[in-house]
Amino acid sequence: MVQTPTEESASLPKVPIPTLERLTTYLRCLVDLGASGVQTISSAQIEEHTRISAAQFRKDLSYFGEFGKPGVGYQVSELEARIARILQIHKLQPILLIGAGNLGMALAAYPGLEEHKFRIVALFDTDPHKIGKRVHGMDIIDFSQLGEINEVLQAQIAILAVPTGAAQAAADTAIQNGVRALLNFAPAPLKVPAGVVVRNVSFLQELAVLSYHLTETEKRGT
Amino acid sequence: MVQTPTEESASLPKVPIPTLERLTTYLRCLVDLGASGVQTISSAQIEEHTRISAAQFRKDLSYFGEFGKPGVGYQVSELEARIARILQIHKLQPILLIGAGNLGMALAAYPGLEEHKFRIVALFDTDPHKIGKRVHGMDIIDFSQLGEINEVLQAQIAILAVPTGAAQAAADTAIQNGVRALLNFAPAPLKVPAGVVVRNVSFLQELAVLSYHLTETEKRGT
DNA sequence: TAGATTGTTAATCGATTAACAATC
DNA sequence: TAGATTGTTAATCGATTAACAATC
Numbered sequence: 001m002v003q004t005p006t007e008e009s010a011s012l013p014k015v016p017i018p019t020l021e022r023l024t025t026y027l028r029c030l031v032d033l034g035a036s037g038v039q040t041i042s043s044a045q046i047e048e049h050t051r052i053s054a055a056q057f058r059k060d061l062s063y064f065g066e067f068g069k070p071g072v073g074y075q076v077s078e079l080e081a082r083i084a085r086i087l088q089i090h091k092l093q094p095i096l097l098i099g100a101g102n103l104g105m106a107l108a109a110y111p112g113l114e115e116h117k118f119r120i121v122a123l124f125d126t127d128p129h130k131i132g133k134r135v136h137g138m139d140i141i142d143f144s145q146l147g148e149i150n151e152v153l154q155a156q157i158a159i160l161a162v163p164t165g166a167a168q169a170a171a172d173t174a175i176q177n178g179v180r181a182l183l184n185f186a187p188a189p190l191k192v193p194a195g196v197v198v199r200n201v202s203f204l205q206e207l208a209v210l211s212y213h214l215t216e217t218e219k220r221g222t
Numbered sequence: 223m224v225q226t227p228t229e230e231s232a233s234l235p236k237v238p239i240p241t242l243e244r245l246t247t248y249l250r251c252l253v254d255l256g257a258s259g260v261q262t263i264s265s266a267q268i269e270e271h272t273r274i275s276a277a278q279f280r281k282d283l284s285y286f287g288e289f290g291k292p293g294v295g296y297q298v299s300e301l302e303a304r305i306a307r308i309l310q311i312h313k314l315q316p317i318l319l320i321g322a323g324n325l326g327m328a329l330a331a332y333p334g335l336e337e338h339k340f341r342i343v344a345l346f347d348t349d350p351h352k353i354g355k356r357v358h359g360m361d362i363i364d365f366s367q368l369g370e371i372n373e374v375l376q377a378q379i380a381i382l383a384v385p386t387g388a389a390q391a392a393a394d395t396a397i398q399n400g401v402r403a404l405l406n407f408a409p410a411p412l413k414v415p416a417g418v419v420v421r422n423v424s425f426l427q428e429l430a431v432l433s434y435h436l437t438e439t440e441k442r443g444t
Numbered sequence: 445t446a447g448a449t450t451g452t453t454a455a456t457c458g459a460t461t462a463a464c465a466a467t468c
Numbered sequence: 469t470a471g472a473t474t475g476t477t478a479a480t481c482g483a484t485t486a487a488c489a490a491t492c
Contacts, residue, residue, distance in 0.1 A: 018483075018484090019483090021430075024427045054449095055487095058450070058451065058452090059451090059485085069449080070490070070492050072492060088433040088437055093429075102328035110425070112409070116429075116430070118429050156436050180436060183432060187334070197436075204246055206405050207340050207379065208242065208309045210419055213403060213419040214310055214379070240460090264472085264473065266473085277463095278461080281460075288475070291474070292473050293472045295473070
């Protein structure tokens with residue numbers, strides 16, 4: 001397997017979103033295995049640990065090149081490094097956090113982010129009572145200063161933890177100032193220009209799906 | 223259109239998860255429209271508001287019965303009520319919240335839950351420093367008392383906002399005491415018996431997908 | 445070489461989109 | 469009746485699963 005120069009770009013085979021989501025699961029599994037001294041693993045072992053089928057694992061990796069040796073398996077440390085690189089979290093990934101309410105604060109305090117090379121580098125709010133306060137080693141900054149701040153920080157990812165009504169405006173400002181990817185916690189469908197990616201997280205949606213299944217399983221059981 | 227007795231059960235046509243997720247979007251849209259006095263809407267208007275195609279909307283509804291009148295459209299109030307019923311949020315849906323850390327507290331404080339008929343009825347933790355404290359009108363209860371508490375409360379949904387290492391044990395206890403649906407914030411794949419539903423929320427997964435797309439859009443752009 | 449396990453191709457499954465007959 | 473819009477069927481698209489030739 002020769003290290004082709006444009007391994008991950010080439011002809012852009014369009015990676016399915018579910019594949020990208022599973023990549024983080026593999027990565028976590030590899031980190032754990034590596035920490036416990038395992039050097040080499042097979043796709044069958046990945047299946048045991050993650051409950052994701054061996055076939056699915058191999059198919060997922062195939063979007064990005066070749067990673068293993070037939071008859072042998074995968075080298076844990078190499079695979080780990082390459083997946084991290086694919087997800088752009090081999091180096092620290094700076095993030096703007098907009099909204100210093102309950103959710104924003106909880107996210108700012110979440111240690112898992114740093115472990116995965118995501119770092120919240122600035123925390124914005126519009127509430128004068130909050131601006132200037134220190135949270136988790138960061139000052140809460142006036143949202144109107146986002147532009148000048150991000151000229152320095154150059155973050156491309158922003159988390160929106162603002163009320164529904166403020167989400168679109170916050171997104172617009174972020175995008176105007178260099179942000180190209182948004183994690184949106186407000187239950188409002190954002191309009192963004194081409195080239196900007198949005199992922200929505202909705203607790204209500206998740207709970208509603210669960211709630212529906214309560215009746216479903218009831219019926220099947222009876 | 224005759225109101226068949228078992229409209230939503232019948233032959234269990236297996237509703238796709240994406241359909242259930244979109245149901246909450248329709249519901250929110252209908253609530254908004256209803257509040258602004260709209261009586262009747264067409265699937266085309268739903269598309270305008272939600273960016274979900276009219277065809278998709280009609281297909282989604284078709285899993286649950288007939289809701290509209292050809293040539294006329296849908297009655298907002300009726301459709302709203304029926305979707306709420308499908309999702310089991312026409313009545314208050316009680317929820318146990320396990321873990322009173324930053325995330326747990328933020329969720330306990332989230333007003334959106336009550337608006338959608340979800341109510342956190344008890345908040346558990348194992349930390350003696352937290353037990354007994356009052357948060358948002360609720361006492362933080364010793365996790366070991368979950369069983370006796372839920373004998374009274376009879377909640378079937380639990381939110382797990384605990385550290386990764388504690389997730390499986392917390393899930394097991396919850397399930398032993400009547401919980402049949404879990405919203406899991408820990409990045410660990412839970413093992414649960416048949417009949418129990420789990421939804422996982424992973425900020426890291428979301429951020430990783432975004433992070434990947436930064437390079438992708440770069441390449442396409444160039 | 446024989447056994448193991450990969451990467452990939454083909455078959456299956458499921459969800460979305462498009463088209464249209466039924467009906468208000 | 470003519471126009472609008474539904475619910476459903478068929479066509480398309482995309483992701484997952486299974487099978488296997490290539491290869492260490």
